[in-house]
Structures are given as C-alpha cells and as structure tokens.
Amino acid sequence: MTSPRPADLLSLSTARAPHVLSQADAARAAEQMFGGRYAGFERMRPVFESAGIDQRQTAMPIDWYLQPRGWPERTDAYLETGTDLFVAAAKAALDEAGLSGGDVDVIVTVSSTGVATPSLEARASGRMGFRPGAARVPVFGLGCAGGATGLALAGRLASAAPGAVVLLVVVELCTLSFRTDDLGKADIVATALFGDGAAACVVRSGGEGGFARIEASAEHTWPDTLDVMGWRVDPTGLGVIFDRAIPPFARNRLRPAVVEMLAGQGRTLEDIDRFICHPGGMKVIDALEAALSLEVGSLDHERTVLRDHGNMSAPTVLHVLDRARRVGLPPRSVVLALGPGFTCSTVTLEALA
Incomplete structure (x- = not known):
C-alpha cells in the first residue's frame, strides 16, 4: 500500500474587515457599554492598554455595536461581510496560485462566529465561479484553533486526491459578539481583544510549485x-x-x-x-x-x-x-x-x- 503524497501550500492570502477601530476608540466604546453599569469596569479598564493592540478591523462601524442587536441583525451582518471577506481572501489566494474559481475541486470553509445555512462558500459561489461539482466542506466550532485545524484538513483532503485543488477559506467576525446586554469580565476582555478578518490558501498534492x-x-x-x-x-x-x-x-x-x-x-x-x-x-x-x-x-x-x-x-x-x-x-x-x-x-x- 502506497503512502499518501504530501500536500503543498501553493498560496496564502489575507483579507481585512472594512472598518478600522483604534484601541483608544474601543476603550471609549467599552466605557459607554459597561461604565456605570458594571461595578468592575474601572478595575478592568487597563486591559485595553496591556492587550498589545493598536488597532483592529471590524465588520461594522463602531456606532453599530453601541445599539442593542439581536440574532437577525447580527446574522445579516455576518452573511454580508462574511461573504465579502470570503470572496476577497479566496480570489487573492487563487490569483497567487494562477488559478480561478472554476479550477477548485474542494472548498473547505472554517467559521465559528455566525450561523449560515447555506454556508458561506455556497453564498459566494456565483461570485467565485465555482463549478457545480465542487465539493463543499463547511466546518463550525473550532474557534481560534480553526486556522491550523482547517489547514490540516485541507492537507489531508489534497493528499487523498492527488492533483485536486483544495481551497481553504477561514472567516471570522468576532466583533459581532460584542454585547450591550452582558456585563461581565469576559465580555470586557473580548471587547479589548477581538477583531474581524479572513485568510485563504490553495493546497494541492502531486503538482509543482508552492512555498x-x-x-x-x-x-x-x-x-x-x-x-x-x-x-x-x-x-x-x-x-x-x-x-x-x-x-x-x-x-x-x-x-x-x-x-x-x-x-x-x-x-x-x-x-x-x-x-x-x-x-x-x-x-x-x-x-x-x-x-x-x-x-x-x-x-x-x-x-x-x-x-x-x-x-x-x-x-x-x-x-x-x-x-x-x-x-x-x-x-x-x-x-x-x-x-x-x-x-x-x-x-x-x-x-x-
């Protein structure tokens, strides 16, 4: 029995969410959300200075997060911005590899910050030009480990089908979890840390090229x-x-x-x-x-x-x-x-x- 052929990373791209949020503005927004309502906010305020963050990118402008939001509004934001980020990252990765959406055999989509059924790769399919026969593998629940686990999964799928083009796209909109109704330490830490973004790579076994x-x-x-x-x-x-x-x-x-x-x-x-x-x-x-x-x-x-x-x-x-x-x-x-x-x-x- 022959061993599977190793898979190569042909390309890698990143994509940024559309709005830039400075850490100073994030701290002021957190004070609006939590200050005066959560007794421990002043004790937690230094986390914004010690987080090591100057800025991050967000799916929505800062004022959007200061208003009460429910599942429908959060989901709408996830579907719109998440699909845009999927397309931006995926197209850049395919361009670097010298490929197009029609060349893709398997699409692995990793995302845990929103619920989308149909999933993001299906929603992006028309814009990407994916073939009707391309296999879709949406993956939910991996959280921060999803980039590494998704890369491992893409590698195994590519090794199992030498020559197949496997596209991995990872999209997360963590800031959609910012909540005005929750008053707790974890929510303040999340407000100090979370940003939104995406990345994509093309993986193939049995070909040439790659880094x-x-x-x-x-x-x-x-x-x-x-x-x-x-x-x-x-x-x-x-x-x-x-x-x-x-x-x-x-x-x-x-x-x-x-x-x-x-x-x-x-x-x-x-x-x-x-x-x-x-x-x-x-x-x-x-x-x-x-x-x-x-x-x-x-x-x-x-x-x-x-x-x-x-x-x-x-x-x-x-x-x-x-x-x-x-x-x-x-x-x-x-x-x-x-x-x-x-x-x-x-x-x-x-x-x-």
Missing part, C-alpha cells in the same frame, strides 16, 4: 476543559466564554502535549526552527514562549499581527504564517493554535525553495 509542504498534523484535546473557552448561545446572540485563565494553562500544560504530538511524527522540539502561533493575547504569547522554551520576544510576527489586527480567532494564525513566509520560512516550522475543546492543533511545514 511549503505539509509534513504532518496533530491535535491534542485536554480532558475536562470544556469551560476554558467557547461560545454560549443566548437569545440575542453568541456570548464569549473565558472561564479559565488561558495563559497559565498554556504555560503549565502545553509543552508535554506538543512533545507528544511531535514524537508521533518522529520529531522533537529541537527539530523545529520556528513555531508560528496563534496570538490569542499578549499574555498568551508570553506563555507560549515560556512553555516552548523560546527566547523572549522571538514570537515577533505574532505580536505584530496582534498589534495591527487584534485577535481575529481562526484566521489570525494564517496572518502570522503569511508574514513569516514573506520574510522567508526556515526549513521546518510548526503552525500552532489553541481553541475550544480545549485543544491544541498543529501543522508541521517544510519550506520549499
């Missing part, structure tokens, strides 16, 4: 950690769950999981030249450096993406990968993201000349 080869992928889900992060479904929309402190969890428990995942690939931590991580926040980045015994400050692309775009959930790690590949990937890197479950998802990449 990286997917060597392997792995996941680790810790038992009894459903309360670490996720969404709750309320009458007016999705609400963020941050019930356990993620930085100390990562600092204390990530390393053994990564060692185990790499061992299954015949690798050790010393074999990895660069970890390309999802920057969930400044404290998370610090914890990742400590857990993986990296030099302080070595996750520089992560800090830059967080500073310029905030935490966009799933597409964020692909924004980091895009920055890393533009300055030149080292021989072997690992894309790593943490998400609800609580799960660590990794993809091991070999740089191609």
Whole structure:
C-alpha cells in the first residue's frame, strides 16, 4: 500500500474587515457599554492598554455595536461581510496560485462566529465561479484553533486526491459578539481583544510549485476543559466564554502535549526552527514562549499581527504564517493554535525553495 503524497501550500492570502477601530476608540466604546453599569469596569479598564493592540478591523462601524442587536441583525451582518471577506481572501489566494474559481475541486470553509445555512462558500459561489461539482466542506466550532485545524484538513483532503485543488477559506467576525446586554469580565476582555478578518490558501498534492509542504498534523484535546473557552448561545446572540485563565494553562500544560504530538511524527522540539502561533493575547504569547522554551520576544510576527489586527480567532494564525513566509520560512516550522475543546492543533511545514 502506497503512502499518501504530501500536500503543498501553493498560496496564502489575507483579507481585512472594512472598518478600522483604534484601541483608544474601543476603550471609549467599552466605557459607554459597561461604565456605570458594571461595578468592575474601572478595575478592568487597563486591559485595553496591556492587550498589545493598536488597532483592529471590524465588520461594522463602531456606532453599530453601541445599539442593542439581536440574532437577525447580527446574522445579516455576518452573511454580508462574511461573504465579502470570503470572496476577497479566496480570489487573492487563487490569483497567487494562477488559478480561478472554476479550477477548485474542494472548498473547505472554517467559521465559528455566525450561523449560515447555506454556508458561506455556497453564498459566494456565483461570485467565485465555482463549478457545480465542487465539493463543499463547511466546518463550525473550532474557534481560534480553526486556522491550523482547517489547514490540516485541507492537507489531508489534497493528499487523498492527488492533483485536486483544495481551497481553504477561514472567516471570522468576532466583533459581532460584542454585547450591550452582558456585563461581565469576559465580555470586557473580548471587547479589548477581538477583531474581524479572513485568510485563504490553495493546497494541492502531486503538482509543482508552492512555498511549503505539509509534513504532518496533530491535535491534542485536554480532558475536562470544556469551560476554558467557547461560545454560549443566548437569545440575542453568541456570548464569549473565558472561564479559565488561558495563559497559565498554556504555560503549565502545553509543552508535554506538543512533545507528544511531535514524537508521533518522529520529531522533537529541537527539530523545529520556528513555531508560528496563534496570538490569542499578549499574555498568551508570553506563555507560549515560556512553555516552548523560546527566547523572549522571538514570537515577533505574532505580536505584530496582534498589534495591527487584534485577535481575529481562526484566521489570525494564517496572518502570522503569511508574514513569516514573506520574510522567508526556515526549513521546518510548526503552525500552532489553541481553541475550544480545549485543544491544541498543529501543522508541521517544510519550506520549499
């Protein structure tokens, strides 16, 4: 029995939501939403300064978030902006690969910040020119791990059908979870961190070209950690769950999981030249450096993406990968993201000349 052929990353693109929100404006908006109504707001205010964010992009203008919104309005915003971001990211990735929508055989769509049935790739199909026979694989519920897990899934699908063009598109509109009706620590943290954005890549096995080869992928889900992060479904929309402190969890428990995942690939931590991580926040980045015994400050692309775009959930790690590949990937890197479950998802990449 022959082994599956590895899949190559032919291209990678990113897309930004249409509105720019400075951190100073976000702090003022949060004061309007929470100040005077939530006794702990003044104690939480410094999170806007310590988040490491200068600005982020949002689906809607800031005034939109200051009004009460229900599921219909949030869903309308998700469908309109989410479809636009899907098209922008997907077209750019296909253009870079020298392909068009009609060349795509499989479309993997990762998104957890809205509900769309039909899903985003179906809504974008006419604008993209997808073939009627293209396979659709919408994926929901991966949260911040979705960029890495989606890349792993796209790689496996491409390896299973050499020559097939697999398009991965990751779209998240986290700011649609901003709520005027919720008064809690997690909601303030979300207002300080979340941004919106998208990313896309083209993956194919058995062809030529590309900037990286997917060597392997792995996941680790810790038992009894459903309360670490996720969404709750309320009458007016999705609400963020941050019930356990993620930085100390990562600092204390990530390393053994990564060692185990790499061992299954015949690798050790010393074999990895660069970890390309999802920057969930400044404290998370610090914890990742400590857990993986990296030099302080070595996750520089992560800090830059967080500073310029905030935490966009799933597409964020692909924004980091895009920055890393533009300055030149080292021989072997690992894309790593943490998400609800609580799960660590990794993809091991070999740089191609």
